[in-house]
Amino acid sequence: MIARYQRQIMASIWSEENRFKSLFKVEIAASYAWMKLGLFDESVFKEIEQATYDIEEIKTLEKETKHDIIAFTRNISNRMNSEAKKWIHYGLTSTDVVDTAYALQFKEANDILEQDILSFMATLKRLAYSYKDTLCIGRTHGMHADLTSFGFKFALYYDEMKRNYERFVMARKTIEVGKISGAVGNFANVDPMVETIVCESLQINQAKSSTQVLARDSHAYYMTVLALIGSTLEKIATEIRHLSRNEIGEVSEAFGKNQKGSSAMPQKKNPISSENICGCSRVLRGYLTPAFENINLWHERDISHSSAERIIFEDATTLLDYMLNRYEQTLLGLVVNEKRMIENISFSFDTLYSQRVMTKLIDKGQTREDAYDLIQRLTKEAFNVRQSFKTLLLKEGNVTMWLNQDEIEACFTNDYYLKQIDYIFNRVFS
Secondary structure, rough: OOOHHHOOOHHHOOOHHHHHHHHHHHHHHHHHHHHHOOOOOOOOOHHHHOOOOOOOHHHHHHHHHHOOHHHHHHHHHHOOOHHHHHOOOOOOHHHHHHHHHHHHHHHHHHHHHHHHHHHHHHHHHHHHHHHOOEEEEEEEEEEEEEEEEHHHHHHHHHHHHHHEEEEEEEHHHOOEOOOOOOOOOOOOOHHHHHHHHHHHHHHHHHOOOOOOOOOHHHHHHHHHHHHHHHHHHHHHHHHHHHHOOOOOEEEOOOOOOOOOOOOOOOOOOOOOHHHHHHHHHHHHHOHHHHHHHHHOOOOOOOOHHHHHHHHHHHHHHHHHHHHHHHHHHHHHHOOOOOOHHHHHHHHHOOOHHHHHHHHHHHHHHHHHHHHHHHHHHHHHHHHHOOOOHHHHHOHHHHHHHOOOOOHHHOOOOOOHHOOHHHHHHHHHHH
């Protein structure tokens, strides 16, 4: 992942140094397991535990061996003088170490992502309650519909993010998994207890079955959850972008004193953070293709997945961490123009209240079809002559024969649209 979209805390997890550190942890854990099973004594394990490696030397060896894990284990052995070095990587295959080391890196990354998600949810909840009673236009098909609460938008996003969080917790369990089952996963050259001890000591889950590699359906599921979270962020960002348009103007991203919007047009104040999130989400979903393609490997293993995973695992986790942190700050600084929301309500010449009038006519005895057609005609006229829908109603005999002035006036109250908002919030946030 390029530095522009990467926080240092996540970069360090996927660094070359941490990769080898994780590989070494697995090797040490495997040696500890063999010691516990009596293959050698504690003094030998201590020597292995204190072994060292050098990344530059490993790179040099890899040029000769064309195999990164052989270069890694040989570098460790080459730097040891005792007989203990013969037990390095004993009974293991490369992917025992690689896949289990991935689990350690995923666990570190997931600790950060989980806190990111919870923090983002807290911000959504804060915005939901801050604007719970703020009226705004609800839009369907991009057009004015009924009135709604601006805070309700964020309550809905919170509810969606809560489902994402539940999926993420489940995905963590499927991805933070180790395997030490040997060349084709049949434990022929390694005692099954080695795997158990390794996973317990590293505090990760243990695979119930594997070939030479862990089955990649778990990885595809994990990547899908990350993409879902990114898509929720894009959903929020798209709404902010729409509401930021000049002709709507109900919200805007914070704009710094020395910030510039366009190299050509000095007046521009663009929703750049929201646009950034939409673009990043597209990239995040793009990682699903190789993740799903990696499920299908030849027989007990090939390495067609390996090159792709060196890219997509780091990029997906790092990008989502960046997105969650950047957009939380954007929402915390969001400028909400409640005055403009009220102005936009009047833009439709009171036709927003048409459903209430239609329902009232039905209650009084009109058929739905007759009430609908009558109200539709009057709403069209309101737009055409640019006159209040309520004024037209009071002049229309086909309405006043059913409804008196007070009954018509009662259809144009705004608190009607917030009467169930507490009920909704209690369901979402309980």
